[in-house]
Amino acid sequence: MSTARTAGLAPVAPSPAQPRPTRRERAGKLDAAVSPYLYVAPFFLLFALIGLFPLLYTAFVSVHQWHTIGGEGAFVGLKNFADVLHQRFFWVGLRNTVSIFLLSSVPQVITAIFVAAILNANLRTKTFWRMGVLFPYVIAPVAISLIFGRMSAQEYGLVNYVLGNVGIAPVGWHSEPFAAHVAIASMINFRWTGYSALIFLAAMQAIPTELYEAAIVDGASRWRQFWSVTVPQLRPTIILIIIVSTIGGLQVFDEPLLYDQEGYGGNDRQWMTVTMYIYELGWGNQHNFGRAAAAAWLLFLVVVVLALANFAITRRIASADSGPRRKRVP
Numbered sequence: 001m002s003t004a005r006t007a008g009l010a011p012v013a014p015s016p017a018q019p020r021p022t023r024r025e026r027a028g029k030l031d032a033a034v035s036p037y038l039y040v041a042p043f044f045l046l047f048a049l050i051g052l053f054p055l056l057y058t059a060f061v062s063v064h065q066w067h068t069i070g071g072e073g074a075f076v077g078l079k080n081f082a083d084v085l086h087q088r089f090f091w092v093g094l095r096n097t098v099s100i101f102l103l104s105s106v107p108q109v110i111t112a113i114f115v116a117a118i119l120n121a122n123l124r125t126k127t128f129w130r131m132g133v134l135f136p137y138v139i140a141p142v143a144i145s146l147i148f149g150r151m152s153a154q155e156y157g158l159v160n161y162v163l164g165n166v167g168i169a170p171v172g173w174h175s176e177p178f179a180a181h182v183a184i185a186s187m188i189n190f191r192w193t194g195y196s197a198l199i200f201l202a203a204m205q206a207i208p209t210e211l212y213e214a215a216i217v218d219g220a221s222r223w224r225q226f227w228s229v230t231v232p233q234l235r236p237t238i239i240l241i242i243i244v245s246t247i248g249g250l251q252v253f254d255e256p257l258l259y260d261q262e263g264y265g266g267n268d269r270q271w272m273t274v275t276m277y278i279y280e281l282g283w284g285n286q287h288n289f290g291r292a293a294a295a296a297w298l299l300f301l302v303v304v305v306l307a308l309a310n311f312a313i314t315r316r317i318a319s320a321d322s323g324p325r326r327k328r329v330p
Contacts, residue, residue: 054302058136062293073290078295084281090295092269093277094302096181098272100233100256101249103185104192109241113195113234130201133194144187145258148241152183174260187255191271192248203237204230239314246310250303251275274299 021029021052034182062080065073084090119130136144152173173179207230215321216226253275264280265272274295282292 011304032193041281055073058293058296059328061289062297064290066290066293067287072152080290081298084291084295089269089272089277089280090274090298093265093272093274096177096256096265096271097250097252097273097275099178100184100188100252100271103181103251105242105245105249106187107185108189108245109238110195112191112196112241113200113231113238115193115197116204117230119201120204121182130198133197135194135245136191137195139191140256141187144191145255148183148187148190148255149259155215166186172267175270177266178271180266184252184255184271185260188249188252192245196245199241200234200237203234207233214297235314239311242310242314243307248304250299250306253279274302 011018061077062075065076065080067073077131115133119133123129151161154170154172157173159173164170166176171179173183177214211229212225215229220228223290233264252273256265256271256273257276259271263276263299265276278292278295278299281295282289
């Protein structure tokens with residue numbers, strides 16, 4: 001019975017045996033699978049050495065009574081964090097840090113976009129102008145701080161001299177907190193605006209020219225092209241610059257430290273930042289590394305929270321559609 005049913009079926013040919021891969025082919029597959037991880041391994045090794053290990057070691061120090069001379073002391077848990085949070089200068093430093101960060105980051109991003117748009121135009125000697133905006137970044141922060149500190153001196157500063165000639169009362173650049181924050185933010189903007197502008201310029205040059213050609217055909221002006229084509233295409237870069245400026249702005253140290261000769265942030269700590277407060281705890285009169293480590297970790301948490309908040313806000317704005325949504329076809 002089974003013979004009759006299978007009599008009309010053709011015999012199945014055996015499948016040919018697969019050739020074994022050669023040594024070179026096996027080495028090629030292994031190289032393709034392993035080499036990407038080997039290329040990025042040096043970065044993670046350096047990060048673990050100079051980034052992750054100090055971060056974890058600082059967390060260990062923050063829960064001990066640690067002094068410069070005596071070294072490790074008794075385990076105190078969260079006492080150092082509580083002591084820092086109960087000190088007035090920590091909150092003053094946090095207020096000053098956030099104020100300087102807002103006065104520097106927001107104008108810096110806006111100005112850098114417009115500077116990049118100008119550099120992206122048909123200018124003569126483009127290379128010269130593009131290198132010129134990077135010159136302030138090359139100057140040492142110490143030199144910038146000393147120059148701006150002398151220019152904004154209250155009695156003999158150049159800024160107050162110019163303001164007095166136009167009928168404006170002298171500004172207390174070293175006595176009034178907001179004025180000091182504006183002066184320090186001006187140093188930061190002077191140094192970093194050109195650097196951010198070059199990043200925006202690279203992003204502008206990657207925008208397809210077809211978008212501008214379509215806008216010209218539709219009759220859009222230069223200003224309309226900038227707002228409707230350039231700015232929307234720069235949204236990922238704007239997010240990157242905002243996050244980087246948030247991380248760097250909350251860790252500002254050189255400019256406020258060198259704003260005057262004392263380096264304490266003013267008589268009443270008018271422009272003392274959190275990083276200056278950490279430096280004073282660890283290497284100042286207190287020599288308390290435990291509290292300094294606790295303050296450093298509190299600053300780290302503030303940076304993480306604000307960076308995530310900026311990322312979420314800018315990501316939400318970037319993902320929002322500028323026009324009406326299209327209805328889905330069922």
